Amino acid sequence: MERKVRILIAKPGLDGHDRGAKVVARALRDGGFEVVYTGLHQIPEQIVTAAIQEDVDAIGMSVLSGAHRHLFPRVLELLRQHQAQDIKVFGGGIIPEEDIPWLKTQGVQALFTPGTSTEDIITWVKENIKAK
Amino acid sequence: MDRDELHRIAEEKEDWRKNCLQRFLKQNPERLDRFSTVSDMEIGALYTPEEVGQLDYLRDIGFPGQYPYTRGVQASMYRGRLWTMRMFSGFGSAEDTNRRYKYLLSQGQTGLSVAFHYPTLMGYDSDSPRAQGEVGQCGVAIDTLKDMEILFDGIPLDQVTTSMTINPPAAILLAMYIAVAEKQGVSKKEIGGTIQNDMLKEFTAQKTFMLPPRPSLRLIVDTVEYCTKEVPRWNTISISGYHIREAGSTAVQELAFTLADGIGYVQACLERGLMVDDFSPRFSFFFNSHIDFFEEIAKFRAARRLWAKIMRDRFQARNPKSWMLRFHTQTAGCSLTAQQPYNNVVRTAFEALAAVLGGTQSLHTNSLDEVYAVPTEKAATIALRTQQIIAEETGVAHTIDPLAGSYFIESLTNKMEEEALKYITKIDELGGIIRAIELGYPQQEIANAAYAYQKDLEKKEKSVVGVNKYQADEAQSIEYLKINPEVERRQVARIQQVRRNRNNPRVRSSLDDLRKAAQGSENLMDPILASVKEYATLQEICDVFREVFGVYRDPGMF
Numbered sequence: 001m002e003r004k005v006r007i008l009i010a011k012p013g014l015d016g017h018d019r020g021a022k023v024v025a026r027a028l029r030d031g032g033f034e035v036v037y038t039g040l041h042q043i044p045e046q047i048v049t050a051a052i053q054e055d056v057d058a059i060g061m062s063v064l065s066g067a068h069r070h071l072f073p074r075v076l077e078l079l080r081q082h083q084a085q086d087i088k089v090f091g092g093g094i095i096p097e098e099d100i101p102w103l104k105t106q107g108v109q110a111l112f113t114p115g116t117s118t119e120d121i122i123t124w125v126k127e128n129i130k131a132k
Numbered sequence: 133m134d135r136d137e138l139h140r141i142a143e144e145k146e147d148w149r150k151n152c153l154q155r156f157l158k159q160n161p162e163r164l165d166r167f168s169t170v171s172d173m174e175i176g177a178l179y180t181p182e183e184v185g186q187l188d189y190l191r192d193i194g195f196p197g198q199y200p201y202t203r204g205v206q207a208s209m210y211r212g213r214l215w216t217m218r219m220f221s222g223f224g225s226a227e228d229t230n231r232r233y234k235y236l237l238s239q240g241q242t243g244l245s246v247a248f249h250y251p252t253l254m255g256y257d258s259d260s261p262r263a264q265g266e267v268g269q270c271g272v273a274i275d276t277l278k279d280m281e282i283l284f285d286g287i288p289l290d291q292v293t294t295s296m297t298i299n300p301p302a303a304i305l306l307a308m309y310i311a312v313a314e315k316q317g318v319s320k321k322e323i324g325g326t327i328q329n330d331m332l333k334e335f336t337a338q339k340t341f342m343l344p345p346r347p348s349l350r351l352i353v354d355t356v357e358y359c360t361k362e363v364p365r366w367n368t369i370s371i372s373g374y375h376i377r378e379a380g381s382t383a384v385q386e387l388a389f390t391l392a393d394g395i396g397y398v399q400a401c402l403e404r405g406l407m408v409d410d411f412s413p414r415f416s417f418f419f420n421s422h423i424d425f426f427e428e429i430a431k432f433r434a435a436r437r438l439w440a441k442i443m444r445d446r447f448q449a450r451n452p453k454s455w456m457l458r459f460h461t462q463t464a465g466c467s468l469t470a471q472q473p474y475n476n477v478v479r480t481a482f483e484a485l486a487a488v489l490g491g492t493q494s495l496h497t498n499s500l501d502e503v504y505a506v507p508t509e510k511a512a513t514i515a516l517r518t519q520q521i522i523a524e525e526t527g528v529a530h531t532i533d534p535l536a537g538s539y540f541i542e543s544l545t546n547k548m549e550e551e552a553l554k555y556i557t558k559i560d561e562l563g564g565i566i567r568a569i570e571l572g573y574p575q576q577e578i579a580n581a582a583y584a585y586q587k588d589l590e591k592k593e594k595s596v597v598g599v600n601k602y603q604a605d606e607a608q609s610i611e612y613l614k615i616n617p618e619v620e621r622r623q624v625a626r627i628q629q630v631r632r633n634r635n636n637p638r639v640r641s642s643l644d645d646l647r648k649a650a651q652g653s654e655n656l657m658d659p660i661l662a663s664v665k666e667y668a669t670l671q672e673i674c675d676v677f678r679e680v681f682g683v684y685r686d687p688g689m690f
Contacts, residue, residue: 009690014250014266016339019380019466022579022690040339041254043262065250066615067166070265070531096504098454114470114503115599117547117590 003131005054010047012075015065019093024060033125044071048078051087058109060130061091066098068095068103072094076107088129092116138185145180153177154665169424170467171382172584173320175545179539187542196532198452198525202545203533204491205456210529214242216494217293217519218295220468222247222272222620223506224407229272233287235372235509241516244287244294245496247271247506248305250287253320253340255301258623263375264331267620271507276667280308281315289313293324293459295370295494302329302341303355303657304673307664310363326367326416326460329355332393332565336574338375339686342674345566347681351656352397353404358657361410368415369397370460376574377420378466380582383431384667386420386549388555389574391439395556396565397624398447413453422464423479423486430544432490435459440548440555461487468502472598475502481518488522489535495519504612575689627669634667642666643676650680 009025011018015027019042029035036054038047051059063071072091081087092112095103100111109128112121133141162307167175172318177184187193194200206212219241222229234245249271251263259268267273274280284294289312298305306327313323333346334341341348356368373390381389386541401411419435421428439457443449463483477500482499497515499507507515511559523529535541560567569575588594595601642663649659663673 014254014262018339018340018686019378019582021584023380025690026579026583027586035690037690039686039687040626041686045510053524065266066264066269094504096612119585119590 002035004032005057005058005125005129005131006034006036007086008036008038008047008051008054008056008059008113009124010042010059010061011040012042012044012047012049012061012071013063013065014041015067016040017054017062017064017093018036018062020064021062024062024092024112024118024121027122028060028125031122031125036106044074044078046077048082051079052082054086055132056087057087057131058090058125061089061093063091063093063095066094069099072108075108088130090124112122133185134478135183135250138182141180142182143627145182148396148614160476170384170422170585171384171424171427171428171581172588173382173427175382177408179543181539183543184539184546187546192546193536193542199444199455200599201436201456204307205458205535207331209491209532209533210311210488214529215492215519216243216293217241217516218243218460218498219498219516220247220297220511221247221507221512221525222249223270223613224268225273226279226617227604229288232284232509232512233283236455236512236516237287237292238511239516240520243294243494244292246283246294246296246298248287248296249273250668252301254300254677255342255678256673257627257669257671258620259627260612260671263368264603266621266639267623268615273623274305274308274621274670276669277308277497277664278626278630278667279310280305280312284312288318289316289623290322293326295326295328297328297642298330298342299328299334299338300348301670301674302327303660304664305353305621305669306359306363306366307357307657307661310661311665320363321363324365326370327355328370328372328418330369330372330637332391332396332569333372333375333389335569335684336389336578337379337381338372341392341684343677343681344684345569347677348684349400349566351677353400353406354395354403354655354657356411357406358655359414360406361656364414366414368411368414370416370418371397372418374418374420374462376578377422377464379578380466380585381578382581383422383424383427384551385574385577385581387431387438388552388559389417390417391435391442391552392556392559392565392568394439395442395446398443399564402447408447408449409451409454410490412449413451414448415455415684417457417459419459419461419492421461421483421492422466423483425482426481426544427548428486429490430541430548432459432487432492433459433533433541433545434477434552436491437545438552452505457476458493460496461490462491462496463464463498465498465502467498468498469598470503471625472604472608473500473503474608475598476502477514477518480515481522484518485522485528488528501610501612504611506615508611527682571687572687579690615655630667631669637673639663639668641664643668643672646673647680649673650677
């Protein structure tokens with residue numbers, strides 16, 4: 001039986017706005033993926049540890065606090081340090097359009113900003129994230 | 133209306149339906165299979181006296197300033213005094229925010245409202261590793277009394293009231309405010325304002341939590357007990373539905389869970405031995421004003437009536453002030469869009485109008501750039517002007533509760549009350565709101581409602597202009613506020629300087645006293661005040677609480 005794609009949905013930082021993260025987590029689960037949700041207030045170290053422990057194929061991070069330029073690169077750096085850079089990182093939240101190209105140069109695969117449909121996120125995961 | 137008249141109307145309505153409407157519909161079908169509010173409550177085509185047949189004017193609608201307060205809590209409402217125009221505001225450093233407060237006051241706002249940055253909200257200092265990247269971003273950085281002094285510099289605290297959106301460290305910020313006022317020569321008997329101080333909704337909605345539920349409640353009851361004696365003009369809790377709604381609940385759930393939280397607070401204070409008529413008059417509420425116009429107006433009216441009944445009948449309060457639901461409103465952040473942001477001015481205007489027609493005591497109007505960042509001065513000004521135009525030009529404030537008597541509004545008000553009561557009863561059956569929260573009941577209801585709405589949007593069963601209908605080809609870019617990274621560097625330098633310059637042995641001893649008090653059952657406000665006055669940092673005080681009471685971890689339900 002083919003292994004299902006496993007996704008970790010993570011909320012890094014102090015921001016507590018989890019409506020989007022929860023909706024995406026549930027949509028991905030209904031879309032046929034296995035989803036683990038970290039809950040709130042995670043530091044990057046906790047996210048990476050969870051991602052490795054849960055053996056996920058991708059991490060989806062939701063950030064609304066403006067700290068995205070710190071948090072995304074930090075998670076990517078930690079993944080590299082742990083030789084886990086095959087785990088892909090995507091995300092969403094309140095991310096200014098002009099920061100998106102820079103975040104992509106840092107290794108973020110995709111960013112889903114306000115107004116994105118969950119169907120589009122499901123499609124993107126199907127096409128871009130492969131089970132190990 | 134007597135039974136015969138109602139019966140005749142019912143008959144005539146059936147006749148109209150069969151002979152007039154049905155014929156018309158054959159050639160002209162309705163636009164939708166089902167008409168519903170943004171909360172998915174079905175709305176009928178037509179409301180007549182039949183829909184409100186059981187309504188008794190004197191019992192159910194009554195007069196403003198009198199039980200059951202359906203028409204408003206003050207006898208003359210806006211004819212006597214307009215709602216307070218209280219713009220939620222805060223970003224960067226205390227100096228940045230002080231400037232914005234002075235600006236907004238000069239432009240006619242009539243009350244202050246403080247937005248703190250995430251480290252402060254969560255009980256961390258600006259130089260905590262957890263604060264990296266977050267300093268000054270979502271609100272103003274307040275680490276010690278020093279920042280608070282700068283925040284209110286040149287603002288006379290005997291002449292303005294201040295609402296502070298702060299939850300786990302609410303007691304600490306209140307202590308700082310009291311200390312700043314004292315330095316201005318204004319006693320705590322004279323200051324007026326509000327602390328949000330509503331932890332129950334943090335666990336279900338806003339998620340700025342620190343301590344577990346029961347110790348959180350202890351701190352809240354301590355502040356209520358203290359203020360009841362020492363700070364009589366202070367609203368001790370702003371029992372909030374705003375965040376519950378923003379998290380995705382329906383309007384009925386917002387109403388029900390808010391009042392259920394209120395019931396929880398009354399019970400907690402009674403358990404402490406406080407008298408209901410001593411503390412209830414200073415409980416206040418905070419609701420969302422979302423985009424479905426009539427649903428919101430009905431919600432506000434139902435809220436007043438339902439709370440009055442709860443306080444009088446369930447808690448046997450005797451002071452009419454205990455029965456009055458006074459509330460602040462914020463227009464719905466979650467209704468605003470990143471796409472075509474100028475449309476947000478229109479949404480906020482309609483939502484503000486609903487709040488006024490619903491009889492709010494105080495109002496914040498969102499800015500058009502809310503989805504992007506903390507508001508620019510220009511965007512905040514338009515939001516303030518929105519309120520002023522409603523007040524000065526539209527005429528809606530000339531008369532009290534103008535929509536009373538509308539068959540639709542009264543029917544919807546009744547429905548909101550009935551539906552909310554079902555949830556409140558369910559929570560009672562579960563064992564009360566704290567038990568319900570431990571079981572995850574409100575959290576699951578909210579998550580389910582949020583998910584259902586998202587799916588409806590994607591199926592185009594609900595429309596949002598610019599997002600799933602009338603999309604623009606090109607993105608409309610607007611200027612928005614960016615917080616300078618210097619803010620974080622300067623704030624870190626400042627807190628380190630405060631730590632160097634204060635009397636550290638006295639700080640340590642005040643924190644020791646605080647720890648002992650926390651381990652016992654003494655009211656924590658005086659020890660907190662003592663620490664605050666020694667320039668203990670917010671996190672130093674919070675760490676004492678974490679040590680004594682433990683920390684709450686998000687169960688991560690979805």
